[in-house]
Amino acid sequence: MNAGAVVTVATLNLQDGERLDLVPQLLKSIGRPVDILALQEAKGWDGDGQARRFQAEEALRPSGLDRSFLTPSTSGTLHQMVFVRSARCRPVRHWTPGLPDVFHDQVGWLELEVCGHLVAVRSVQWPHWSGDARLEAALKLTRYAGPGTPAIVLGDANSSWPDCRGGPSWWPWRPRRHREFEPDWSKRPPHKRLHKSLPPGARPRGGRLVSDRRALRVLAEAGFVSAGCLAGDMTPTVNGGVDNGQGQRIDHIAFSRALSGAVLPDTYKVEVSDVGDRASDHRLVSVSFAPGRIGGARGAGDDHEHGGRRRGGRA
Numbered sequence: 001m002n003a004g005a006v007v008t009v010a011t012l013n014l015q016d017g018e019r020l021d022l023v024p025q026l027l028k029s030i031g032r033p034v035d036i037l038a039l040q041e042a043k044g045w046d047g048d049g050q051a052r053r054f055q056a057e058e059a060l061r062p063s064g065l066d067r068s069f070l071t072p073s074t075s076g077t078l079h080q081m082v083f084v085r086s087a088r089c090r091p092v093r094h095w096t097p098g099l100p101d102v103f104h105d106q107v108g109w110l111e112l113e114v115c116g117h118l119v120a121v122r123s124v125q126w127p128h129w130s131g132d133a134r135l136e137a138a139l140k141l142t143r144y145a146g147p148g149t150p151a152i153v154l155g156d157a158n159s160s161w162p163d164c165r166g167g168p169s170w171w172p173w174r175p176r177r178h179r180e181f182e183p184d185w186s187k188r189p190p191h192k193r194l195h196k197s198l199p200p201g202a203r204p205r206g207g208r209l210v211s212d213r214r215a216l217r218v219l220a221e222a223g224f225v226s227a228g229c230l231a232g233d234m235t236p237t238v239n240g241g242v243d244n245g246q247g248q249r250i251d252h253i254a255f256s257r258a259l260s261g262a263v264l265p266d267t268y269k270v271e272v273s274d275v276g277d278r279a280s281d282h283r284l285v286s287v288s289f290a291p292g293r294i295g296g297a298r299g300a301g302d303d304h305e306h307g308g309r310r311r312g313g314r315a
Contacts, residue, residue: 004290004292005088005115005290005291005292006032006264006267006288006289006290007035007036007088007089007114007288007289007290007291008030008032008033008034008035008036008267008286008287008288009034009035009036009037009038009121009152009154009253009286009287009288009289010027010030010034010036010037010038010284010285010286011037011038011039011040011123011154011155011156011251011252011253011284011285011286012026012037012038012039012040012251012279012280012282012283012284012285013039013040013041013125013155013156013251013280013281013282014039014040014041014042014279014280014282015041015279015280015281015282016041016043016078017039017041017042017043017044017045017052017078018043019278019279019280020055020056020059021059022275022278022279023039023059023060023279024059024060024062024063025275026271026273026275026276026279026284027060027063027284028063029271029273029275029284030269030271030284030286032267032288033063033064033085034063034064034065034085034286035064035084035085035088035089036082036083036084036085036089036112036121036152037060037065037082037083037084038080038081038082038121038123038154038155039056039080039081039082039083039123040078040080040081040123040124040125040155040156041078041125041156042056042070042078042079042080042081043077043078043079044077045070045079045081046070046072046077046079050070053068053070053081054068056068056081056083057083060083064085064087065083065084065085066084066085066086066087067083067084067086067091068081068082068083068084069081069082069083069084069091069094069110070096071094071096071097071107071108071123072096072097072098074097074107075127078125080108080123080124080125080155081123082110082121082123084110084112088114089112089113089114089119090112090113090114091110091111091112092111092112092113092118093109093110093111094109094110094111095107095108095109096108104140105140105141105143108122108123108124109121109122109144110122114291115291115292115294116291117150117291117294118150119150119151119152119259119294120144120149120150120151120152121151121152121154122141122144122151122152122153122154122155123154123155124137124141124153124154124155124156124157125155125156125158126138126156126157126158126159126215127158128158128195128196129195130195131159131196131197131198131199131212131214131215132199134157134158134159134212134214134215135214135215135218137215138214138215138216138218138219139218141153141219141222142218142219142222144256145219145222145223145224145256145257146223146256146258147257147258148258149256149258150256150258150259150262150294151224151255151256151258151259152253152254152255152256152259153219153224153252153253153254154252154253154254154285155251155252156250156251156282157215157216157250157251157252158195158196158250159196159211159212159213159215159216159250160180160181160211160213160216160248160249160250161180161213161216161220161226161228161229161249161252162180162213162216162217162220163178163179163180164178164179164229164232178229178232178234179234180211180213180234180248180249181234181236181248181249182210182211183211183247183248185197185209193209196211196212196248196250197209197210197211197212198210198211198212198214199212211248216252219254223256223257224254224255224256224257225254225255225256225257225260225263226252226253226254227252227253227254227255227263227265227268227287228249228252228253228268228270228285230260230263230265230268231265231266231268231287232265233268233270234249235249235270235272235283236248236249236270236283237249237250237251237252237270237282237283237285238250238251238281238282238283239276239277239280239281239282239283241281242281249270251282251283251285252285253268253285253286253287255289258294258295259289259294261293261294261295262289262290262291262292262293262294263287263288263289264287264288264289264290265287267286267287267288268285268286268287269285269286269287270283270284270285271283271284271285271286
């Protein structure tokens with residue numbers, strides 16, 4: 001890979017792992033070859049000798065994604081998959097729950113060599129039913145935000161990112177404040193209002209329902225940077241019909257501070273299309289980074305990063 005190379009990463013919650021046949025077409029819509037693809041909800045892909053996993057490899061091989069890595073779920077049958085273009089992203093290590101001497105905060109991480117740099121990649125699908133469970137999952141990832149650790153966390157966090165408050169005046173780009181979409185919780189059925197909102201005792205005065213963003217605030221405060229925030233793009237990552245039109249930006253690609261300076265914000269994209277609607281109730285999210293820039297970190301500000309531009313979202 002040459003010094004001016006660009007690496008593209010993408011993530012998709014492939015609803016129950018069913019419409020694999022539509023994924024190659026979705027990837028073409030990005031307009032650049034995808035080098036790292038995370039798929040969530042690989043339901044049952046570990047069964048029957050992992051037959052479904054190897055079917056996926058064959059389906060994605062024409063797209064250049066020739067290696068796959070399955071991390072079994074520890075709480076059900078919805079597993080994590082990562083596909084890579086091995087000629088550009090050479091696999092080095094992959095920690096799974098069944099391996100010996102694997103620490104709780106190592107499970108699921110895939111280590112790749114990219115342009116001479118070791119880059120850690122973690123696909124996530126955090127529980128939709130509990131903010132406490134999402135918070136626990138986030139706390140296990142914070143050490144990968146440390147100095148000199150290029151890392152990417154991507155997938156379905158079932159949570160929106162904290163609002164972006166801008167950045168210090170010395171940043172080399174213009175700060176922009178913007179807010180994530182906050183649902184009107186009254187438009188959701190009562191039994192669906194509590195999964196992604198703050199629990200009793202943690203709500204603002206008066207008990208008003210608001211989004212539970214504690215898990216992603218932990219990542220932001222640890223030093224992870226949201227690609228969508230860098231792009232200033234608040235486009236919801238679930239289809240228009242989800243949650244009575246009150247869907248949020250809950251699928252994210254977050255970079256550790258050591259890798260954030262390499263992100264190319266203008267390449268960030270949330271794919272909104274008929275093909276995407278047929279493939280899943282979530283949308284494909286992608287962004288690129290330049291490995292030659294690894295090491296130039298963006299700061300996280302007093303809360304987290306600012307956005308560079310705004311597009312397609314609610315503010």
